Amino acid sequence: MVLNPVISKLAGKLVVLASASPRRQEILSNAGLRFELVPSWFKETLDKGLFKAPHEYAVETAKQKALEVARRMPFKHLKTPDIVIGADTIVTVDGMILEKPVDKQDAYRMLSSLSGKEHSVFTGVAIILCHEKENDEVDYQLVHFYEETKVKFADLSEDMLWEYINSGEPMDKAGGYGIQALGGMLVEYVHGDFLNVVGFPLNHFCKQLDMIYNRLELESGSVHNNGTHLILTQPSPNLPALSKHSSSSGPRPKSPSASQTNGTQSSPSDSPIHKVKRKDTESEVGESSWTLVNSLSKHTDDAETELRDSENTKLPPTTSRGHMIGHNLTEPEDSGPKKEELQRIIELMDGFKASKALFTASEMCVFDLLQSQPGLDAAQVAQEIKASEKGTECLLEACVSLGLLKSKERKYQRPVYKNTDLAKRFLRSDAPFSLHGYIQHCNNTVWPLFSHLESAVREGSNQHEKAFGKKSKDVFQDTFYNSQEIKLRFMNAMHSIAKVTGKAIATAFDLSRFKTACDLGGCTGAMAYEFTKAHPGLSVTVFDLPAVVEMSEHFHPLHTDNRVSFVAGDFFKDELPKADLYILARILHDWPDEKVHILLNKIADASTPGCGILLSEIFLDEDRRGPSRGLLQALSMSVGKQRGATEYSLLLESHGFITAQDVQC
């Protein structure tokens, strides 16, 4: 079940439903959500004439309902909720917005306008995430969306209408009917989410929550769930002679390398959520204190409506779909694109634009500049980065929309820009968890390779030659790479990834039984330092090619840990340092099975009973349908191969290592 993990993310949080609607309460509690009920006091009196489209009215009303509760609770209930949910359902027909009827005549007017026609039901939903700060102020994040469902009523006779009105059911319901009860008898068909008509679009809500929490996890700097798997092995008592034989009989490596230039790791993309702040005083909090958020979702919604409208004009008359009174809940073939389908496609189509905007801002040192001089406007940034004002402004605005920068409007002046927490933590080049080096690698190496993807697919080979005018060789052995700058850039990339992920890998297992470790292809030693930091009794030898070890000095003048040492060598040819634990972090995917056998064979030879291997890789799912991060990386790999857990375990087992523990981090 997809939705449970989303709902369960709210466990332990104070979730408040700002609604008096018994239907909303029931839908959410049936979904397993635990919440406190605080009906909103907001009067639904917004001027409908001010809104371009009916859904905007529903969304704004939902927002105001939720805001009223979020603002009231710290004062009246003396507690700040974590999340407040507000919703508003409206029915639209012939350009009119129908809310709850005020009396029977009003219900009659509404129901007769719906008779024999298709109408739309919109529910606007607002989710407010409240963050209490130390000074008792509250920061709010606001996410909103809406869902549209089309409903067709049968022709209603006068008798039927009045019988229904006299049942009393219409009075507390938008449009004057309740599809879930007697009103269901008036309905010929429903296109879209049924629960949206009843008052709450549960499915869309869960998807939004999922996006919110993925985003928050990312913003909080957590490096978990990045698709990386780790295996810790120990030698099995019986080393299988057959595999040792087959591996040692394989060809010797020709151009060995500890690392490879062409790995890529895609980062998750989510719809942006802009933080909005409550104004300083409570009384100032009002409509103007808020910025609408979740722009991707909003645009998607708009685009979706446009598309759906144009599609609908081509559809055959929907009345041809049966004459029985009841709910037609099956999805008709011609109902137009679904919101989530379209959203997914748009995300995929736009993904490269977002990546390139990030790469460019990073390459032009925008995040470094705004870290040292926060609050510059576009013209000042343009001057500093020696770029055009117009282009810089577009880039800065794009970065704001991606949640990488914050902008602040000023009266009669141009907005100024600052780094978001995400940029501070990961994008400035001097941050402890900086990914600047890896981003440069993506921009300069992976991007050109991916721009020749079509040829790569046609030819079945890495497009290094087309991209760089030279066949793919090892970065440290090919004369093409003689440039110090290219070598440093590559090492920087490996260094930043190792620093960001190192702690999670170093602490994933109980390694207390190991006293010495050898990080094969350990590059700058960043991972080794994480291991010694996490395990006071452990010493780590970094084993890498001579050119790498020589240049690694650039990266560790600050580290003074004498438990990390460096040994130069080629792990396919030279004798490996003796160690209790061999660390293979992002190494094996770079090599085909023959090479992996050679390396594992050497490790097995160097191992004594009780030794282990710690393997860190992106493991493919057993059905090879994911994770896409691993499968996308494979698109630009040359000789290497992505593997699943079983495949890795079999490779390890054939050299006498059995999987002791497998964790995901």
Ligand SMILES: Cc1cn([C@@H]2O[C@H](COP(=O)(O)OP(=O)(O)OP(=O)(O)O)[C@@H](O)[C@H]2O)c(=O)[nH]c1=O
């Ligand atoms: C079309 C339809 C609507 N409704 C109810 O209509 C109310 C809309 O009014 P609202 O202003 O969105 O909500 P409310 O009831 O005033 O509650 P609140 O959230 O406090 O504003 C909500 O109840 C919905 O379930 C049904 O129960 N069945 C249906 O088929």
